[in-house]
Amino acid sequence: MEPATESRSYSPGLEGVLAGETAIALVDGKNGRLTYRGYPIGELVRHGSYADVAELLWTGEWGPGARLACASLSPPVLAALRNLPDGANAMDALRSAVSAWGAAERPGWPPSAEQARALTAMTPTALAGYARLQQGLEPIEPDPDLPLAAGFLYQLTGELPDEADARALDAYLIVAAEHSFNASTFAARVITSTKSDLASAVCGAIGALKGPLHGGAPTEVASQLLQIGSPERAEAWMRGALDRGERLMGFGHRVYRAYDPRAAALREVAEGMANAADWLKLAVAVEDVALRLLAERHPDRGLKTNVEYYTAAVLQGVGLPPAIFPATFAMARHAGWTAHCIEQASANRLIRPDVRYVGPAERSLPGVGATA
């Protein structure tokens, strides 16, 4: 390091430091707004599918009616999943599947929407295949006529999913598809910035999302809903938890001070369903009680429902095992990660920050005289 740099200011974690420009998503925490390519997340959930939204993220163009079905796995990807040890972590499995996909497909530079489509279509099949193999079941071939969310549920169970379940999962995939810069998206862009390939970037992103400081804790919300069990038990259960000084899971967010627009969009889907499942009714009822109690106990903190709350409700509700919640988040985020890779490549510049050296001054090895 040049001595002249030592006096520069330093922001740990790059907090508040601009590391790039993006036209993909805008996160407005103060006002509780999230837009993809300018379109509010609520409208996208109301009027689009995950396929539509993924195309919007990749190309910038809105064209409803897009199709994106789960893709078959090539032999190297299937082999990577078959050879995982029993009890392998779902994120490790997904990372290995994407790595094998990259080794087999060799996506070239620059990352493209075509590559993004292929990878985003592969991942649900890989995740469902992993989940079945870990249960001692054979993977199920994808049905090319099913949209991604329905196809993923079909490949988990071998049965055509309930329409409301598929719709709820599709809505979840939309709200989880993209959230601008964060550690995983940033990792994907750093990797892309070396002119590396899309699979390498997404492997890095999956690895970053695996960390609990990023991936969050939807599993804990699911556990909370399971413990509450029914709407009429909600108030007593939560009052008890708060009295014991415990946190209610699924409320409060680092960025959103207003109601998380993703939670709002998912609740709207839940409420609009003609035959909402019991789990959705439970989630809505519990949320109402929780917000009332939190306002009562912490009127100054403005705690609102966050996306994890409805993530847990939806993923649990459609029958996913909690062990694959984080990997399902990663699956949804493929659209956003790959959109960022495409954007990074479109005006690429190697991302290579400086570092401040705080180690020992130059010295000789013990027992070795002064040297050149």
Added chain:
Amino acid sequence: MEPATESRSYSPGLEGVLAGETAIALVDGKNGRLTYRGYPIGELVRHGSYADVAELLWTGEWGPGARLACASLSPPVLAALRNLPDGANAMDALRSAVSAWGAAERPGWPPSAEQARALTAMTPTALAGYARLQQGLEPIEPDPDLPLAAGFLYQLTGELPDEADARALDAYLIVAAEHSFNASTFAARVITSTKSDLASAVCGAIGALKGPLHGGAPTEVASQLLQIGSPERAEAWMRGALDRGERLMGFGHRVYRAYDPRAAALREVAEGMANAADWLKLAVAVEDVALRLLAERHPDRGLKTNVEYYTAAVLQGVGLPPAIFPATFAMARHAGWTAHCIEQASANRLIRPDVRYVGPAERSLPGVGATA
């Protein structure tokens, strides 16, 4: 994005932006110095082995005589390599091997020197196994009595390597082990900062190093040396290349204005060998001619030999196929990457920079009325 942030200055590629602190290595480009934990790279090459240097990077302590032998592959890692398609890229293979290793070993938080040792010992076996499988040969079990560099060569060929070859490769592994922040090391730290695991971080780093803007082009230097063929042909060949406006490969560096200390250390090893191989004699002779010609043609530019020059000479000299040069660089860099993961975790803070939104203003979907 908050409107208040819009006026902040922005440094593309984070150039000149401090993104962290490190006590591991100091890169002093102006003076041509590189130290690991304060010790000059030249001394480390002269008096230590890769095992000694890796321990120094991980623990901060110098204790010569460290042992690090190549480790056997667990079945999931071996399966990942066996199932790669013919012609798979070596970096994709290494990334897949490390991902499978992580899935099988499940290294926990925080990353530790013990984990780093295990991963760094696994990688040479994986790379050699990949290289043999791609040639239709069976992988060779590691010999636990051989140090890492010799063991890697043994596993490539099945024969005990020449002592001078093993020494030259060990010296290369030392100089390539660490180079402070760069895109791959930074990617590893971003991933670690989410409290993700060591394997996830190293997968991301391998992916970043795969990019030609980072991993460089030692293959092109090797091709240049092959074309020159003998010391007496060097001057005519290089004059011809310069007359045609071509670049000489292996000279000039973004950071080092003085002679690259890594190249100097490798040349010293080459010159100190009692029975230097012909390829080393060629490399030294060609370098002398190249520096003379470059000083003659570009006296103002101060072009000096860079580390890629001796990387190519050493890796080609010890018999590695050019297709695995970048992966051999990645293998050497495992010590540094994992040291950075340990350091990041020791005072962790999530790395999550800001971004400037430059996309469309909020708008409604075509055909959809104004909505909340």
